[in-house]
Amino acid sequence: MTPIHNEASIDMNAMKHPATVDRRTFLKGVGVSLALPFFDSHAWAAGTASSRPPVRMAFMYMPHGVIMDQFWPRSQEEFLNSPPPIIQSLQPIMDQCLMMKGISGVPTAPFGGAPHALELSTWLTARLPDPDSRDRINISISADQIMANYVGAQTLLPSLELATMPQTWKENQEGLHEGYYNHCSFRSPTQPVPAETDPRSVLNRLFGKRGREGKATQANPLDRQMLDRVLGGARDLRRTLGRGDQQKLDEYLDSVRSLERRIAAIETRQREAALEKNGVAPSRRHANDTVPIEVKIPEGDKRSEYMQVMCDLTILAFQTDTTRVSTYISSRPNGASYPELGFSDQHHSQTHYGSNQEMIRKVAAINKLNVDQFARMVTKMSALKEGDGTLLDHCIMMWGSGLEDGDKHRRDNLPFIIAGKGGGSLKTGRFLSNIQGNQGDLLTTLLSCADIPLDRPIGIATRQITEMKA
DSSP states (O other), X not given: OOOOOSSOEEEOGGGGSTTBOOSSOEEEETTEEEEOOOOTTXXXXXXXXXXXXXXXXEEEEOSSBOOGGXXXXXXXXXXXXXXXXXXXXXXXXXXXXXXXXXXXXXXXXXXXXXXHHHHHHTTTTOSOOOTTOTTSOOOOOOHHXXXXXXXXXXXXXXXXXXXXXXXXXXXXXXXXXXXXXXOSOEEETTEEOOOBOOHHHHHHHHHTOBOTTSOBOSSOOOOHHHHHHHHHTHHHXXXXXXXXXHHHHHHHHHHHHXXXXXXXXXXXXXXXXXXXXXXXXXXXXXXXXXXXXXXXXXXXXXXXXXXXXXXXXXXXXXXXXXXXXXEEESSOSSOOBOGGGXXXXXXXXXXXXXXXXXXXXXXXXXHHHHHHHHHHHHHHHHTSEETTEETGXXXXXXXXXXXXXXXXXXXXXXXXXXXXXXGGTBOOSEEESOOOEEHHHHHHHHHHHTTOOOSSOSTTOOSOOGGGBO
């Protein structure tokens, strides 16, 4: 019988030659590995094209468009110094952002009656579904999967797909398959890529629980004792690092601990709420305490809390080079509500607002909450040192929606925010107020900025938007 050791080890054969280590250094426990961030003390693996960190790309989606006059700046000066309310939270890092007005969506004919089936499914494909096979998925490979096909073999996960809500919405506008309402990532024209909605499962994938045959197991790897063992192995690694990298390692491991605690807290509230539903009060609670909220990813209170965890998981995946491509559907078309904003109305129900100022106020609040989560994520990335800059410097982070506004279902001027410099390929700190381009042009340009070779434009693209580039 193979003995089981209690100590975690460091998977670092290359530490004998500390000038170069493998692309991902791991702390390893019994069947568990934890990827670590890039350290300045070590170059990227020999044989790579450059010693600079790789470019990573993420796409974060919100349905139903925005309240336009509260989203778009009126000038470059306003963009930098007094941005509109919905994007206000980005002001501290607006010099690392890029906004472009004038990006049109895919024309909807012959699917004019299917705005919500098209807003998500066309967002990263820039192409309409096949009109002759409406009852099954047949669209196009999406931009994220094009990139994953090119860089995915270099990382543990080719791509990471996240969502806040289960991909189970059933509706068939214009006879289109319900999968078009739920997916933005397509591995091939007929293969949607399912997204993970459980933060614990995502963390397990990043943590790398493996059985004796090296296959992923279903058991929860993040028991407290195992985490202690793996992180305890950092002591040996720490002795090999310079002072700056020691601080980076400490901050990184603290963030892993914090993320695990937050997920555990969510799970504790779920268990207590389930007990309360069945009339069982947890013994540690006082009789006069408020009944715990029941937190579920699809309908639960504080949707922003789940969004923050998912955003932090994206940061963790990029920081450790576990993947270089990520998508996050913060909510699907139809169904989402945000009780922490003080109202229970579903997002979609408020988007046909006409001249109703109260409905406009609610939609603007939902827009702002979503952008706030994106801003929180990229601001955190801007403070994480990596190589010759920050993690954000080496990433391209896109937030956006597949509709211009939810009232009229227009697609002439889709809302997008780009953050990060893509390793120096993008010129940020700018609001480009009159770009003449389409969704496919934007995606084609972003992949070009990530050095992804394309044998053809994406979807309806006709050109690259060179105005974006550095």
